[in-house]
Amino acid sequence: MLTRTTRSTDSPRLLTPWPSISNPVVFVLLLASIFFAILALARANVLTFPLPNEDDASFFFPAWNLAVHGTLRVPLLNAPDGIFWVPHGFYLWLALFLRAFAPTVEVARTVGQLTTAAAAVLLVLAYSRICRSRGYALLCGLLLVSPGMIFAANTVRMESLMLLLLAAGLLLHSYERRLAAAAVFILAVVVHPALLLGATLYAVGIFWTEVVIPMHLSRPRVTVKGRLLTMVIVSAVAAAIALEGVYLLHHLSTFHQHMAYQIARKANRSPLKTLLTKRGLLLICEAVFTSAAIAYLYRHPQAWRVFVRELLPLFLLALGLSAYATLGREIPYNVYSYAVLPATFFCLTDRMLSLPFTPR
Amino acid sequence: MLAMAVLDVMKPEASTSAEPRASRLYLRLLCFFLLLYIPVQWVVGRRPGSTSIFTSQHRQLQQEFLDMHVALRRQIFSLCTQHGVHDIFFSAADVASPYFVNQAPPGCELHRPTDVTPIAPSRELACSAVVVDESLPDAWNPVRHWEMLGPMEKKLAPLSEWESETGQFGFQLLQARACQQAGQTAER
Numbered sequence: 001m002l003t004r005t006t007r008s009t010d011s012p013r014l015l016t017p018w019p020s021i022s023n024p025v026v027f028v029l030l031l032a033s034i035f036f037a038i039l040a041l042a043r044a045n046v047l048t049f050p051l052p053n054e055d056d057a058s059f060f061f062p063a064w065n066l067a068v069h070g071t072l073r074v075p076l077l078n079a080p081d082g083i084f085w086v087p088h089g090f091y092l093w094l095a096l097f098l099r100a101f102a103p104t105v106e107v108a109r110t111v112g113q114l115t116t117a118a119a120a121v122l123l124v125l126a127y128s129r130i131c132r133s134r135g136y137a138l139l140c141g142l143l144l145v146s147p148g149m150i151f152a153a154n155t156v157r158m159e160s161l162m163l164l165l166l167a168a169g170l171l172l173h174s175y176e177r178r179l180a181a182a183a184v185f186i187l188a189v190v191v192h193p194a195l196l197l198g199a200t201l202y203a204v205g206i207f208w209t210e211v212v213i214p215m216h217l218s219r220p221r222v223t224v225k226g227r228l229l230t231m232v233i234v235s236a237v238a239a240a241i242a243l244e245g246v247y248l249l250h251h252l253s254t255f256h257q258h259m260a261y262q263i264a265r266k267a268n269r270s271p272l273k274t275l276l277t278k279r280g281l282l283l284i285c286e287a288v289f290t291s292a293a294i295a296y297l298y299r300h301p302q303a304w305r306v307f308v309r310e311l312l313p314l315f316l317l318a319l320g321l322s323a324y325a326t327l328g329r330e331i332p333y334n335v336y337s338y339a340v341l342p343a344t345f346f347c348l349t350d351r352m353l354s355l356p357f358t359p360r
Numbered sequence: 361m362l363a364m365a366v367l368d369v370m371k372p373e374a375s376t377s378a379e380p381r382a383s384r385l386y387l388r389l390l391c392f393f394l395l396l397y398i399p400v401q402w403v404v405g406r407r408p409g410s411t412s413i414f415t416s417q418h419r420q421l422q423q424e425f426l427d428m429h430v431a432l433r434r435q436i437f438s439l440c441t442q443h444g445v446h447d448i449f450f451s452a453a454d455v456a457s458p459y460f461v462n463q464a465p466p467g468c469e470l471h472r473p474t475d476v477t478p479i480a481p482s483r484e485l486a487c488s489a490v491v492v493d494e495s496l497p498d499a500w501n502p503v504r505h506w507e508m509l510g511p512m513e514k515k516l517a518p519l520s521e522w523e524s525e526t527g528q529f530g531f532q533l534l535q536a537r538a539c540q541q542a543g544q545t546a547e548r
Contacts, residue, residue: 041413047422049413052455053499058474060458076461076470078477085476105458139394146398147405147413156458261476278404331408331500338405346394353386 021134030138031121037145038117042153046109049147049154050331056156058083060108062091067098072247081251084258087244089191090158108156115160116153120144122167123340127347129174130314136350140343148339152332158192159332163340165191166321170344172233173314178206180230183237185317190244194328194336198320205313212308269329279326279337286322286345290315293352303355311348318344409500424524425496429459431522432492432531436460439490439519439533440468446488447471449479454494456531481512487539491516495523495530 020026062083065074072082072091083091097111098104123144128137152159165188172181185199248255274280293315297307322341325333406413411421439445448464450457450472457472464470473479484491491512516534523530 045413045418047425048411048415048418050409051411051421051497051499052425054453054455056455057450057458057472061461061472064458064461076472078471078473078479083474083476104462108458136391139391142398143394143401146401147408148401150413151405151408258476334405334408338401342397342401346390346397350387350390353390 021138027128027134027138031124031141034124034138034141034145035117035121038120038149038153039113041145041150042113042116045150046154050151053155055332056105059086059090059158060094060105060156062088063094063098063108064103066091066095067103081254084248084251084255085262086158086192087190088247089187089240089244090161093161093191094156105156109154112156112160113153115164116149119160119163119167120149122164122171123343126167126170126174127343130170130310131347131350132354133350137347140347143343143346144339146339148335148337152335155332157332159335161191162188162194163335166195166340169317170314175226177226177230177233178209178313180233182206183234187237187240190240194324194333195317195321197324198317201316201320202313205316209309209313213305266328269327271327274327274329277326277329279322279329279333282337282342283319283322283326286319286341289345289349290319297352297355300355300357303357306355307352311352314344314348318348410497411499420526421497421528424526424529427524428494428496428522428529428531429456432456433460433463435520435522435533436468436490436492437465440465444488445490447483447486447490449473449484449489449491451491451493452478454492455496455499456492456494481515484512485515485536485538487536489535490519491534493532493534495532497528 021030058077061077062072062074062079065076066072072088073080074083077083082088094108094111098107101107120141124137124141127140128134131137131140152163165184169181169184169188172178172184182199182203185195185202188195189199275284293307294312297304318341321336325336325341411417415421436448440448446468448468448470450470452473452475454472457470461470471479471483483489515536515538517537517540519533519535519540521530521532
């Protein structure tokens with residue numbers, strides 16, 4: 001039986017004799033169980049789901065080289081000038097752990113498992129704030145204990161870190177720190193381009209909020225600490241992007257050469273065929289659902305204002321990520337298409353259903 | 361948690377007013393679809409490549425891969441310390457080198473190209489070089505394959521090979537034919 005816990009301002013939605021999720025200790029225990037469930041499932045399937053694959057080497061060696069030799073040049077991969085077909089954020093992140101513990105692929109895989117599990121917990125926390133129900137957020141969390149997440153946890157790739165950044169951004173958004181959230185989504189672009197379209201659409205969404213909703217309604221009253229946090233996050237992200245930009249400019253010809261290969265590889269895939277896959281059909285459903293929601297809510301001014309401020313940027317972010325995951329057509333993107341995005345859409349829909357519907 | 365404490369933002373006006381909740385029917389329908397999606401997700405996502413989650417062969421595959429790694433390390437160590445080999449070339453599809461890199465034998469250098477950074481074939485044909493050709497189930501497609509040596513295949517001859525108990529994992533160590541023939545002549 002589903003238990004609905006509510007915030008002090010909300011009235012209870014479903015009354016059950018089982019109010020335990022409203023107890024923070026129980027909620028934390030359930031979050032911990034999601035964390036350990038993902039960790040345990042990943043450990044139980046290590047080296048077979050997925051099998052060892054070439055990506056392990058391609059993404060491990062640059063981080064290994066940075067941790068052991070202190071340079072982004074990777075002579076071992078015949079890349080004496082460095083690797084430029086993906087950005088360098090993941091290598092820096094992984095190298096920190098390889099340096100701190102041991103420069104082995106086992107440490108790299110453990111970092112992926114812990115990061116994925118932590119991302120799932122942060123996502124559920126964000127869902128609980130977005131849909132204002134811990135019980136429903138935990139139900140969405142069940143979608144995260146899934147093959148896609150286990151696969152992401154067990155690969156030495158950047159999906160785990162991307163999930164952590166996505167979760168951190170969603171959490172910031174749920175606290176009305178929209179600029180900081182946008183900065184975190186944009187930071188994800190120096191890890192992997194998967195969020196490039198999503199982050200852009202999110203930025204458009206929050207800009208639109210400023211246009212559509214009167215200033216005094218759209219701007220949350222922010223504490224000094226909150227403002228400071230936003231400034232720190234935005235400055236750190238700007239510095240990270242500037243560093244990546246300067247590094248690319250210093251290696252522009254290698255960057256061109258590596259990206260030409262990537263673009264040629266991805267351009268071989270027919271977008272039309274891609275849309276007729278399972279992922280493509282999910283994307284179409286998500287796009288149709290979002291459009292229908294926009295069309296319907298537009299006629300309800302009170303609900304429309306809340307929708308535009310709280311939910312629309314997240315719908316746009318999710319659609320952007322879904323489009324990338326579908327058109328990118330890589331198996332590791334299953335974690336977005338089949339796990340995180342459906343969970344996010346379920347959460348957003350639950351919140352949408354509780355908006356104040358009064359016709360225009 | 362510290363960050364959450366810092367994020368003590370007050371809610372904006374629009375959402376603090378008491379909001380009507382959705383009807384129970386819609387919420388129950390949503391929960392129903394959510395719960396329905398869980399088994400669907402496990403069915404769709406459980407087999408994205410050549411193995412499935414909770415495969416019955418888990419222990420066997422894991423053990424055979426580790427056996428391959430140990431055998432490869434042993435043979436490469438022997439070549440580097442006793443047979444004058446200085447360069448070990450893996451292929452762009454190699455999976456073993458990350459497990460090997462911290463135990464590379466002294467005096468031997470590992471090379472592992474990628475599809476974007478290929479290695480000139482002439483380097484692999486040097487007499488101080490050995491090429492590692494791995495065979496294993498493909499992580500992405502349900503086929504087992506030997507790595508693609510391409511046009512190099514005719515110029516190389518096997519020095520040694522290894523196969524796991526069920527034959528799912530294996531490798532060959534190869535060297536330029538010309539070097540092997542020269543070595544045999546010198547031995548005579």
